[in-house]
Amino acid sequence: MMLKRLVWVGLLVFIPNCIKRAPQPIRKSITVSHSSSKNLNTAIDVQASSLIQPTPTVTVWVHGTRLLPRLFFENFFHSTHGLTHFTDLDERYHLRLIANTLTDNAPDIFNKDHFYIFGWSGKLSFEEREQAAEHLYSELKALILAYINQGHSKPKIRIITHSHGGNVALNLCRYKKPEDNDFEIDELILLACPVQAKTMHLSHDPLFKKIYSLYSRGDLLQVIDPQGLYSNRDNKCSLFSERCFPPHEKNMQVKVKFNGRALMHTEFILPHFLKHFAYILQEINMWDQNSAALVRDWNSRQKLLDIYTDGKRPAMRRKMIS
Numbered sequence: 001m002m003l004k005r006l007v008w009v010g011l012l013v014f015i016p017n018c019i020k021r022a023p024q025p026i027r028k029s030i031t032v033s034h035s036s037s038k039n040l041n042t043a044i045d046v047q048a049s050s051l052i053q054p055t056p057t058v059t060v061w062v063h064g065t066r067l068l069p070r071l072f073f074e075n076f077f078h079s080t081h082g083l084t085h086f087t088d089l090d091e092r093y094h095l096r097l098i099a100n101t102l103t104d105n106a107p108d109i110f111n112k113d114h115f116y117i118f119g120w121s122g123k124l125s126f127e128e129r130e131q132a133a134e135h136l137y138s139e140l141k142a143l144i145l146a147y148i149n150q151g152h153s154k155p156k157i158r159i160i161t162h163s164h165g166g167n168v169a170l171n172l173c174r175y176k177k178p179e180d181n182d183f184e185i186d187e188l189i190l191l192a193c194p195v196q197a198k199t200m201h202l203s204h205d206p207l208f209k210k211i212y213s214l215y216s217r218g219d220l221l222q223v224i225d226p227q228g229l230y231s232n233r234d235n236k237c238s239l240f241s242e243r244c245f246p247p248h249e250k251n252m253q254v255k256v257k258f259n260g261r262a263l264m265h266t267e268f269i270l271p272h273f274l275k276h277f278a279y280i281l282q283e284i285n286m287w288d289q290n291s292a293a294l295v296r297d298w299n300s301r302q303k304l305l306d307i308y309t310d311g312k313r314p315a316m317r318r319k320m321i322s
Contacts, residue, residue: 025302032276064163066122079119083139106278133171166193197237218262247300
């Protein structure tokens with residue numbers, strides 16, 4: 001009996017030391033303020049020419065799934081089907097508020113003249129998202145041609161998505177024509193995108209030059225979509241969605257906290273977060289550029305960004321790894 005007890009004690013001491021522990025997240029802490037959004041740069045290089053107008057950067061916002069009844073949330077969910085300039089939406093709609101917040105707080109990054117919103121059905125369906133992607137592809141092609149016909153050089157394209165709008169954007173890969181070599185997305189920014197077996201591999205497609213994926217552990221809606229119930233039975237996948245894509249050198253995936261707590265799903269599209277968004281994006285970009293060559297397994301390591309607004313940062317905080 002004594003020997004058996006000694007064996008159990010030995011196992012309890014020995015086994016935990018044999019279990020491979022996940023590396024601690026790489027942490028970075030920033031403080032944002034209303035003045036943070038001035039004189040910013042992102043990964044898109046703005047080029048100028050003496051012969052043509054400066055290269056414009058077009059920003060396209062793609063909304064996510066609409067689960068709540070429109071009867072009671074019409075203003076929050078309303079959008080015009082297809083690609084439209086944000087000023088064509090009435091001020092009472094939430095998508096207009098999103099665009100106003102971004103363009104007012106970071107006009108050099110999100111230029112009012114080049115900010116568009118793409119509306120789709122918002123239904124919780126693989127097929128609906130694929131159809132929306134096909135429509136988005138044709139709309140972007142027409143928009144690029146319109147810019148060229150107006151005397152601009154070919155615009156750079158930035159797509160910002162929320163929730164399943166990210167999977168709409170990822171599905172662009174399925175509809176890009178093989179001969180369409182000059183069509184590319186310079187930046188794809190995914191906010192709280194449900195990571196699903198059917199589209200996660202598309203994040204590695206050459207169509208996307210740079211991808212940022214921001215997520216939160218407090219966001220239940222990101223992962224609650226039961227992809228396993230309505231996916232093709234030939235494609236085995238987990239029942240629920242996931243938070244992270246397979247690691248890749250062009251994918252910067254960051255878990256975020258805002259004023260010390262995890263964001264909920266809808267908070268990614270509310271003004272208190274979006275008014276600092278350009279600065280947050282720049283900080284993430286600089287973090288990636290400065291650390292990728294220095295930190296071992298940088299692409300596969302979990303990254304946590306602590307974001308504080310003025311006056312919210314704790315007086316005492318342990319040193320962050322930048």
